[in-house]
């Protein structure tokens with residue numbers, strides 16, 4: 001499927017379009033306080049969700065524009081029925097080398113084997129604590145046992161490496177940094193620390209809640225020394241550090257204290273078909289309307305091309321500048337699309 005030679009498409013800061021993150025549902029079975037602080041949400045109507053055929057067609061178009069890697073997100077993507085059949089369709093697109101998934105692992109006991117058989121290449125799992133009480137406080141659910149079972153089911157199914165993403169929030173789970181490192185070293189998972197960010201408009205972010213990459217690294221280095229860190233590719237958000245004893249690695253996604261907008265090659269597609277060029281955007285371009293009004297691929301390519309060529313997003317760079325300035329940074333200065341709609 002697909003197969004037209006890809007073009008190199010650059011934005012105003014010479015950043016190419018390389019990575020596509022697709023939210024397949026806005027629904028989630030958890031209520032993590034930093035992502036979905038409310039108990040009730042108005043969900044996207046099912047008719048408004050992109051079908052698997054629509055997602056596959058758009059992905060094929062993005063591959064023609066230079067994308068080689070897709071990450072499926074949500075909400076919780078495994079709440080979308082038959083996700084493995086979408087993965088199979090995506091794997092048939094020529095030129096798409098990587099189809100990854102970010103999940104909370106609560107459905108992996110049932111889904112790990114079908115996902116692997118469908119051709120899923122990599123798995124990232126969100127897990128912020130190993131403590132049952134804290135897990136309930138942070139997610140408003142009691143599923144830690146299921147999550148851990150899901151992680152080990154994925155390991156048994158042959159996923160390797162498995163990355164565990166931990167958002168660290170001061171006075172909430174910063175006392176779990178070393179226990180999480182111990183757990184991941186023991187079981188050969190790659191732990192990624194994500195600095196707490198002001199995603200969406202509803203979480204109670206303040207800069208005092210950030211635990212910086214520097215602080216986390218110093219804490220770990222005191223127990224498990226690490227070698228110098230680096231990015232595998234310039235466009236990788238994560239900086240990776242290998243333990244000096246060679247028993248695994250850790251990574252950091254330091255969006256607040258060391259932003260990486262300069263090399264940001266990511267674009268996001270919401271579950272209802274809006275194309276969003278930055279995690280902190282306040283709006284998206286409605287591609288579903290184009291699909292459902294019968295536009296051909298050529299005209300959709302031309303719309304995406306002109307959007308990307310005008311792209312000037314550098315939100316995290318600007319936030320750092322504001323945080324370091326006399327005026328300071330106001331996270332409410334701009335309305336953003338909620339993370340549950342956007343995917344992480």
Ligand code: SF4
Pocket residue numbers: 260261262264266277278279280313314315316317
């Ligand atoms: S803030 Fe926007 S432009 Fe900067 S790295 Fe994040 S998504 Fe990319």
